[in-house]
Every structure is written in structure tokens, then in C-alpha cells.
Amino acid sequence: MSTVVNETLNRRERLRAETAREIRTIALKLMGEGGPDAITLRAIAREMGMTAGAIYGYYATRDDLITTLIGEVYTGLVDAVEAARDARPADDAAGRLLAWAEALRTWALANPQGFRLVYGDAVPGYRPPEGGPAATARGRACAGLVGLIADAWPHARPARRQASYGWPDFGEELGARIRAEHPGLPPAAVAVALRAWGRMHGLLALELYGHLSPIATDPGALYRDEMLDLVGSLGLEPPVA
Amino acid sequence: MSTVVNETLNRRERLRAETAREIRTIALKLMGEGGPDAITLRAIAREMGMTAGAIYGYYATRDDLITTLIGEVYTGLVDAVEAARDARPADDAAGRLLAWAEALRTWALANPQGFRLVYGDAVPGYRPPEGGPAATARGRACAGLVGLIADAWPHARPARRQASYGWPDFGEELGARIRAEHPGLPPAAVAVALRAWGRMHGLLALELYGHLSPIATDPGALYRDEMLDLVGSLGLEPPVA
DNA sequence: GCATTCACTACACGCCGTTCAGTTTTTCTA
DNA sequence: TAGAAAAACTGAACGGCGTGTAGTGAATGC
Numbered sequence: 074m075s076t077v078v079n080e081t082l083n084r085r086e087r088l089r090a091e092t093a094r095e096i097r098t099i100a101l102k103l104m105g106e107g108g109p110d111a112i113t114l115r116a117i118a119r120e121m122g123m124t125a126g127a128i129y130g131y132y133a134t135r136d137d138l139i140t141t142l143i144g145e146v147y148t149g150l151v152d153a154v155e156a157a158r159d160a161r162p163a164d165d166a167a168g169r170l171l172a173w174a175e176a177l178r179t180w181a182l183a184n185p186q187g188f189r190l191v192y193g194d195a196v197p198g199y200r201p202p203e204g205g206p207a208a209t210a211r212g213r214a215c216a217g218l219v220g221l222i223a224d225a226w227p228h229a230r231p232a233r234r235q236a237s238y239g240w241p242d243f244g245e246e247l248g249a250r251i252r253a254e255h256p257g258l259p260p261a262a263v264a265v266a267l268r269a270w271g272r273m274h275g276l277l278a279l280e281l282y283g284h285l286s287p288i289a290t291d292p293g294a295l296y297r298d299e300m301l302d303l304v305g306s307l308g309l310e311p312p313v314a
Numbered sequence: 315m316s317t318v319v320n321e322t323l324n325r326r327e328r329l330r331a332e333t334a335r336e337i338r339t340i341a342l343k344l345m346g347e348g349g350p351d352a353i354t355l356r357a358i359a360r361e362m363g364m365t366a367g368a369i370y371g372y373y374a375t376r377d378d379l380i381t382t383l384i385g386e387v388y389t390g391l392v393d394a395v396e397a398a399r400d401a402r403p404a405d406d407a408a409g410r411l412l413a414w415a416e417a418l419r420t421w422a423l424a425n426p427q428g429f430r431l432v433y434g435d436a437v438p439g440y441r442p443p444e445g446g447p448a449a450t451a452r453g454r455a456c457a458g459l460v461g462l463i464a465d466a467w468p469h470a471r472p473a474r475r476q477a478s479y480g481w482p483d484f485g486e487e488l489g490a491r492i493r494a495e496h497p498g499l500p501p502a503a504v505a506v507a508l509r510a511w512g513r514m515h516g517l518l519a520l521e522l523y524g525h526l527s528p529i530a531t532d533p534g535a536l537y538r539d540e541m542l543d544l545v546g547s548l549g550l551e552p553p554v555a
Numbered sequence: 556g557c558a559t560t561c562a563c564t565a566c567a568c569g570c571c572g573t574t575c576a577g578t579t580t581t582t583c584t585a
Numbered sequence: 586t587a588g589a590a591a592a593a594c595t596g597a598a599c600g601g602c603g604t605g606t607a608g609t610g611a612a613t614g615c
Contacts, residue, residue, distance in 0.1 A: 236539050244529045268540045275516020288485045298477050299509045
């Protein structure tokens with residue numbers, strides 16, 4: 074079945090793909106306006122001049138659509154942070170980490186509903202599926218963060234390294250990937266990367282969910298400060314600029 | 315009208331208060347079973363042998379009920395972390411901070427839906443009201459954290475203090491409270507406290523929302539590690555135990 | 556040219572929050 | 586203590602939701 078798919082798509086298939094994309098586009102628009110809960114099959118259909126039932130020809134259920142959207146949005150997020158990282162020279166470990174973190178916050182502030190979709194409760198009892206684009210995007214994010222930590226690892230003070238971790242402490246897939254990409258990197262570095270992820274996520278989540286606004290007038294300064302502290306704790310010199 | 319309320323509550327008022335409490339209790343039970351979205355006026359009424367409309371005699375709207383619940387749950391959370399902190403001797407700054415952090419995670423794992431209720435999207439367009447129990451609880455949490463940082467402040471390395479903050483960078487109410495409770499404490503300490511909050515919240519939120527489970531097998535170890543790093547970065551010696 | 560496939564509509568079901576007129580129960584008062 | 590006033594509650598309704606299912610009309614392929 075995987076042979077000879079070279080023929081251009083049928084007119085039918087083209088229309089079909091286009092409609093599926095329109096559904097997703099409108100869903101994202103609705104999400105941007107009213108949050109993940111505004112993604113309603115009936116609202117999408119209304120916007121498209123269709124009936125809600127028609128969407129079931131494209132997505133088996135609302136959760137399926139949401140899952141697809143999460144994958145798309147998450148991928149866009151990882152694209153953004155990776156691009157920001159790669160805009161810095163490869164030997165500027167501190168700059169690359171800071172660029173990643175700053176791009177994450179910039180993206181989150183520009184797409185607050187997307188952040189909620191990816192990291193919050195999109196659906197009541199929603200459990201992300203095992204594989205799929207969302208898992209891939211998360212894998213990229215984790216691997217990217219580990220890469221940033223790996224670049225900084227030679228500078229890290231030994232005091233920070235004493236926690237005892239082994240590869241079994243981490244997901245098999247991620248562990249294998251990291252051992253391939255960064256031979257010789259100890260598993261403790263993965264723990265540092267995940268903790269760095271937590272430091273970024275924590276202040277961002279608090280800010281985006283409104284828990285910081287009545288308390289701190291400039292959450293961005295707090296966040297930058299936190300990232301500089303992180304860079305410093307890795308033994309890196311933050312850039313003077 | 316405010317005069318002479320000394321009389322014991324009417325039988326009516328007693329029954330009324332009891333019913334209101336039953337509503338809240340059942341709502342929390344439903345939340346524990348099915349998350350915040352399972353809090354449904356109809357489900358509550360069903361469980362009580364009532365009609366959904368009857369609840370409107372006690373709470374003006376579902377959001378009002380949710381708001382009340384958030385306040386209660388948040389208060390319970392702060393009670394728990396404060397108790398854990400106060401179980402340690404006053405001169406053990408590191409132990410008190412670690413106890414606070416550990417109690418936070420313990421509470422969150424025991425009440426994951428409560429964590430979602432307080433820190434996540436309880437309601438689509440929900441904006442927490444200005445005052446109320448939830449704001450009070452958050453104030454207690456912040457003040458408590460600042461207190462923990464204040465105890466550690468004399469030990470902090472000067473390198474960590476160079477960020478420039480002023481009192482206007484923080485909420486008026488919180489600022490006044492802190493200046494009263496900790497005279498001489500610079501505003502930069504508040505920033506450190508909020509960043510510490512972020513470090514706790516980040517790993518916890520990632521774990522509870524299932525973003526860490528496919529990656530790290532023991533998020534608790536990660537969390538403890540992060541907290542030890544935090545304590546160390548404050549210049550405190552973590553307890554040997 | 557015609558059978559098949561596909562996209563879609565119309566309708567139904569059960570859930571939800573919310574409102575409101577009416578009924579029942581309790582409390583207060585004359 | 587009888588009746589008025591107030592409070593508590595019901596039952597039905599409205600609109601909105603996700604989700605199925607039978608039927609319709611047009612495009613596709615032989």
C-alpha cells in the first residue's frame with residue numbers, strides 16, 4: 074500500500090484535506106478568542122456553514138481534533154524555541170539557553186491559549202496518547218533542553234553533580250536518543266535539564282494563569298532573573314549585553 | 315441591622331448553612347472523582363436528592379460556587395504547608411523551606427484535582443475575584459515563602475543579590491505586609507521568593523499534568539533535587555538527613 | 556449510463572447552566 | 586391558634602453542547 078503514491082491526490086482527496094485544514098484553522102481561531110473550551114464542533118461548523126455532524130467525517134471525535142491541534146501547536150512552539158536557539162552561535166552556550174527560554178516566554182505570551190492547550194487541561198479526562206505529534210514535539214523539546222545543558226556541562230561546578238541518577242531513571246526512548254546524541258553525558262545532566270524545564274515552566278504557568286499578576290508588576294524581569302540564575306548555576310557566564 | 319446578632323442562629327439559618335456546606339462537600343467529592351469539570355449543578359443536586367435550580371438559592375451561579383471552593387481548597391493547601399513548616403524549629407531555615415516544599419508536593423499528589431482547581435483552568439473564562447478567601451490564601455502563601463527566604467537571607471551569597479528591584483515592583487498589599495513583618499528585608503528577597511515559588515510550581519505542574527511521567531520515572535527525586543539546589547543557592551546547608 | 560461512494564443534513568438523545576412560575580413547607584404575627 | 590408572609594423547592598422550559606444515525610444529493614468510477 075505504501076508503493077506508488079506518486080499520483081497527484083484526487084480532487085476528492087484534495088478537497089478533503091483542505092476541509093480538514095479549515096476545521097483546524099477555525100478551531101485554532103476559536104481557541105485564540107475564547108480559550109480551549111471555545112473549541113466547539115457546533116461553533117466550528119457554524120463558522121464553516123456546515124453541520125456539527127459533518128465534522129465527524131474528518132475527526133472521529135472532538136478529543137481527536139483537540140489531540141491533533143495539540144500536536145500542531147506544540148510543534149509550532151518547539152519550532153520557535155529551536156529557531157531562537159539556533160540564531161545564536163554554537164559556542165555561546167549561555168546565549169543559546171537564554172534565547173530558548175526567552176523564545177518560550179515570547180511564544181507563550183503571544184499564544185496564551187496555545188500554552189493552556191498544550192500544558193493545561195484541554196479536555197476534562199484527557200490523557201495524551203502514547204505516540205503522535207505531541208509526543209514527538211515533547212521529545213524534541215526535551216532533547217533540545219538536554220542539548221543545551223550538555224553544552225554547559227563541562228563548565229558545571231562539581232558540587233552540582235553529586236545527585237545520583239542512572240539511565241533507568243528516564244524514559245527509554247529519551248535515554249537512548251540522548252546517549253546517541255551526547256556520548257559520555259551522564260544521566261544527571263538529564264535531571265538538570267528537566268529541572269531547568271521546570272524553572273521555565275513554573276514562572277510562566279503562574280504568570281499565564283494570573284497567579285503572579287496581582288503580586289509582581291513585571292513577571293518578565295522575574296523570569297529573566299531566574300534564567301540568569303540558572304545559567305549562573307550551570308557555571309556559565311551570562312553575556313554582558 | 316448589625317446589632318444584637320448574639321442570638322443563636324435560627325433553625326432556618328442553621329439548616330441553610332448546613333445545606334450550603336453539603337453542596338460544597340459534594341462538589342469537592344465530585345471534583346476528586348472527575349476533576350473540576352465534574353462539578354455540575356445537576357450532579358450535585360442529583361446526589362442531594364434535589365433539583366439543580368434549588369442550588370441557586372445558595373450560590374448565584376456555578377462560578378460563584380467554584381470560587382468558594384477555590385478559596386476553601388487553597389486555604390487548606392496553605393494550612394498544610396504552613397503546618398509542615400512550623401513543625402521544624404524556627405532556626406532551621408533550610409529544613410523549614412524543604413518541609414514547605416515537600417508538604418506542597420504531598421498535598422498536590424493527594425489532591426491533584428484540587429491543584430488543578432486552584433492553579434489551572436477551573437472555568438473557561440474564569441478570572442479570580444479581587445478579594446475573597448482565594449486571594450487571602452495566596453497572600454498567606456506568598457508571605458510564607460517570603461518569610462522562608464527572609465530567614466535564609468543573611469546567608470545568601472552577595473552574587474545572588476545584584477538584581478535591582480524596588481517595592482513598586484510588587485503588589486502594594488504584599489509589599490506593605492512584608493515591610494511590616496520583615497523590616498530591613500530588601501525587595502530583591504521578594505523576587506527570590508517568587509522565583510522559588512516558580513521552581514516548586516513548575517516541576518509540580520509538569521508532573522501533575524502528565525508531562526513528566528513518560529520522561530522521568532521518579533519526579534519526586536527530581537523535585538527534591540531541585541529543592542536542595544534551591545536551598546544551596548540560598549547559601550544554606552541542607553540537613554544531612 | 557448507472558451503481559457506488561462520499562459529504563453532508565436533519566433529527567434525536569442525553570447532558571449542561573440558567574430562569575421562572577408555581578407549589579410546598581416553615582416561620583412569624585394578629 | 587388561624588392565617589399571612591417568607592423561604593425552599595419543583596418542574597418545565599430555553600439554548601447550547603457532543604454524539605450517534607438514517608436519509609439525501611452530488612461526485613466518482615466502471
